[in-house]
Amino acid sequence: MDVLLLLLMISLGFVGSFFSGLLGIGGAIISYPMLLFIPPALGVAQFSAQEVSVISMFQVFFASLSGVLAFRKRNGKNSPLIHKGLVRDMGVSILAGSLIGAALSQYLSNESINVVYGLLAIIAVILMLVKNRGTEAAAGEVAYNRFIAAGTAFAVGIVSGIVGAGGAFILIPIMLTVLKIPTRVTIASSLAIVFISAIGGVIGKLSGGQIPLMPVLYTVIGSVMGAPVGSMVSAKSDVKYLRYGLIVLICGTAIKIWSDIL
Numbered sequence: 001m002d003v004l005l006l007l008l009m010i011s012l013g014f015v016g017s018f019f020s021g022l023l024g025i026g027g028a029i030i031s032y033p034m035l036l037f038i039p040p041a042l043g044v045a046q047f048s049a050q051e052v053s054v055i056s057m058f059q060v061f062f063a064s065l066s067g068v069l070a071f072r073k074r075n076g077k078n079s080p081l082i083h084k085g086l087v088r089d090m091g092v093s094i095l096a097g098s099l100i101g102a103a104l105s106q107y108l109s110n111e112s113i114n115v116v117y118g119l120l121a122i123i124a125v126i127l128m129l130v131k132n133r134g135t136e137a138a139a140g141e142v143a144y145n146r147f148i149a150a151g152t153a154f155a156v157g158i159v160s161g162i163v164g165a166g167g168a169f170i171l172i173p174i175m176l177t178v179l180k181i182p183t184r185v186t187i188a189s190s191l192a193i194v195f196i197s198a199i200g201g202v203i204g205k206l207s208g209g210q211i212p213l214m215p216v217l218y219t220v221i222g223s224v225m226g227a228p229v230g231s232m233v234s235a236k237s238d239v240k241y242l243r244y245g246l247i248v249l250i251c252g253t254a255i256k257i258w259s260d261i262l
Contacts, residue, residue, distance in 0.1 A: 009219045017225070031055075057202055058205075061199070065198075083181070083189050090189075093157065102204020105205075124169045156170050156171055161201045161204055
């Protein structure tokens with residue numbers, strides 16, 4: 001049983017992080033439902049929503065870390081695409097929100113956490129269907145409303161911390177459509193912002209003390225392997241159809257979760 005758990009958790013961590021590298025997201029939007037439904041369906045393990053949110057948060061942390069390191073390797077430490085002011089304003093806010101959300105999650109019921117994920121899934125599908133019209137410019141030329149940037153990041157951090165997500169699937173559309181950040185600057189800067197969010201989430205989860213240690217470790221192993229592979233595939237492929245496939249998968253998950261709740 002332990003061998004099956006090892007193989008399954010590594011596989012789930014790999015798949016979640018693969019989509020992280022492929023689509024530029026933290027991966028929790030896909031990892032959460034996989035961790036919640038696949039292990040019990042295979043008779044390997046039964047994780048509560050609390051435990052799933054913890055495992056997912058660690059997966060996002062290491063997936064986003066791998067993404068940041070890969071980006072720095074390709075573009076250099078002082079890449080002009082990363083807007084330091086944007087990372088500072090949104091990073092500090094999302095860190096605070098993620099800390100609060102992750103700490104708050106230990107007091108919520110499993111049903112409440114699933115409701116939060118169900119709402120995020122609906123929002124994610126809507127935002128993924130909206131055609132984002134990003135512009136192109138260097139990071140130094142970007143102007144944005146700091147109060148809106150900080151406020152939206154704080155709100156995203158709270159809900160993301162609850163379910164163990166980094167929030168990139170919501171942050172990226174907000175940065176493109178609300179803040180009007182250029183596409184390349186958005187992608188580069190969001191990696192750093194999500195990593196900061198994941199730091200807050202991990203600290204918050206650790207403070208709760210409910211860490212399923214071995215499943216987390218196995219998932220992290222898969223996460224470290226999956227993100228670089230996703231990045232390589234993304235660089236060589238048109239991921240439009242994979243994105244639509246992910247939308248269908250998220251829709252199915254949302255329907256399953258809401259049917260169980262209602």
